[in-house]
Amino acid sequence: MKGLILFFFLFLLNFSFSQNGIYDQYYSLEHPYEKKNNLDSLKTIFDNHLSKAVELNDTIEQLKVLRWKYWYLSHEIDQGKILNQLNTISKALNNKREVAANYYTIGSKEYYKGDYLNALTLFEKSLDAAIAANWNNGMIDNILAITGIYRETNSQQDINPFLENTLSDLNKYYPDERNTNKYWIYLEIAKNYLDENNLSLAGYYKSLAISGMKLDKTLFNDHIIVGSLIDLKEGNFSKSRDSLVLNLSVFHQSKLPTVYYTIAVALKKLDQPQHSYRYLIKTDSILQILNYPPFTNGRSLYEELVGLTKESSTKNEFIGKLYHYNQSERKKDGLDITHREISRLDVSIAILIVSLVVFTIYFFVNRDRTKKDRVKNKETLEPNISWEKSEIFEKLHIAIQQWTSKKRFLNNTISLASLATELNTNTAYLSHIFNKKMGVSFSEYISRCRVEYLISEVRETPELISNKSSIQLAEMAGFMSIDAYTSAFKRHVGKTPRQYFIEIV
Missing domain, CATH: 1.10.10.60 (Homeodomain-like)
Structure with a gap:
């Protein structure tokens, strides 16, 4: 679960801008191709979509499509060209919200490559720009992305107090977004307690997250995953399995590895090894589609598949993937994030921005060391395979x-x-x-x-x-x-x- 949520936020971020009916023909094709991982067709649609936006001189739409192209293209030269386009258009537009969205997209890509330190820097820049733009959703996305990195790197000591204070400030200045704010922030706190095996507090904050909300499950479904994991750890294996199986259609593709793996574990606990193996294979299939992103349970998944698979070529393939996830602690090994004190905005600007600075400084207190102090030079241990x-x-x-x-x-x-x-x-x-x-x-x-x-x-x-x-x-x-x-x-x-x-x- 840890980290995969970032892709979902990227999905939300790009669609947080209003969609003009002129582009509906492109949106209607992009989503199915994205879901099927048909990248060639998707690239063609993106190119047509971008051409239309250029024809209409719609710079906001151009930026949005370019971010999508950047996310899906893997060739470094193509990525570099898109980054140049993004920077050129954003600079001419002088729109902080768009700058925040650009940094967020690039940061998400770095996160998925396993470069947590670079991703953290980009998310911080995105947060700066979102604050300057007074963009609530952008601030929440980056706050959750940053806390996700802290959780991934076991540097989460002060995250829960920070999130509580952040929620208080967000609700004060964005009362109309109160329910959305508390949903995401309280679920992050629940995940932190879940990682610490404090199931009572994890359940408590999960309940707070969804209380008083009418949820559209296609957008708000993280609580289902959190609830299933709590049930799994409490020994309610059937309930854990059923809550996910009954809602499979609502989960975005990026969440399916966690969903399938959790179902597989529950089925194993229920003494249904064949069904469990089937969901382990599904987890592997989705990870392949996503090009093997950071996945907390990657090592456990492939250790299980190596042990259960008898056919030699398939077994060897799983050994290769196990090696990938063993060594793909990647740039996470030795990432010891410290805090540096910063002052983000001029105190003479609007009271709203000043207030936002309060919770931002709270998060980054004591971060006065250089970026080099963030990484201790440790060699990644060669896995014993x-x-x-x-x-x-x-x-x-x-x-x-x-x-x-x-x-x-x-x-x-x-x-x-x-x-x-x-x-x-x-x-x-x-x-x-x-x-x-x-x-x-x-x-x-x-x-x-x-x-x-x-x-x-x-x-x-x-x-x-x-x-x-x-x-x-x-x-x-x-x-x-x-x-x-x-x-x-x-x-x-x-x-x-x-x-x-x-x-x-």
Whole structure:
């Protein structure tokens, strides 16, 4: 549960702006494609949606679509281009609310990559901008994101008092949002007590969260998960299972790993191992769709699947995923977040903003140390996994070398997911092999191979330069565009293709 809620807040954040009927045709397609994880179709719809917003000179809509594109695109070059667009439009618009939304989206992406420290910095910047914009929902989203990181990193000593004070201030200045405020804040407190196994206080704050509310379960359903976890820890296994199974349709995809895993544990306790295994497999399937994000129960999940699975290739795949979640304490290991005292806003501005500063300073009190003090230099311990892991690692490394020797990288539709399928492994483990064994990311490896291939071809056949256009040369090497082709050469040889070929021919 910890952390996965951030994606849900990202979902809410992007739709917190009013939706114009002009764009309904795009919204109606985006949601189903997102739910099916059909990223190619989703990208096409985003491009059309963005073009319409540009045509109408609707900068707010442009920013919203760009944030969605940034979230779903995994290629670093594409992400960099989108960030430049976001920054350019936001600066021209001079809208703090949009700036807050941008920082929040980027922070969420960093969180899902496991870079908690960078995510924390971005959420803090987003909170600053949300306060300056007097944006209640933005403040709540960032407060919960920050407390989520504290919970993930076991640095949560002062979170509950902070949340109580935050709620008091939010209710004072946003009385119309009182029920929404208390729902999210009290549920965060309930989760903290749940982590401490203080079930009575966890249940108490969960009850406070939902008291007096008429809940739309499609938006407000975290209390169902919290209630199920409380039941599970109290030994009410049937109740824990049933509360989730009966509400499966209301949970956003990002919450399903926690939901499925909790059901699996309850079923195991009820002595229904086959049904339990089925939900463990469902948990794995959703994590694969989400590209293996931070998941508190990841290690336990794959230890269970490794132990229960008999078929060797599937078992080996689960060992790879177990390795991923074992080492994917990621940048969380040694993250010792301290506090620094800050002053966020000029006290001469409106009383509302001054009051908000009070609870913000309360949270960041004593945080006067530098960012470097946040991280203690500890090495991540290498997990103690069976000898099979190293054997699989080496086999995959050899398979990648063979794949490369056949020049399969020239296929311009190749992706990490398609290569993982071809090599009968998963994207998380394959990505780790590229970074660990090859020393570069998958995308950089592919672009480097393509550059080296084209240089070799030109050396052997110099007339290619005069016989083919730049577009034809790019396509010949597997690049999808001139921009990608030129950028790859600049990164790998420090020159444009034309400059480099003039030198060698």
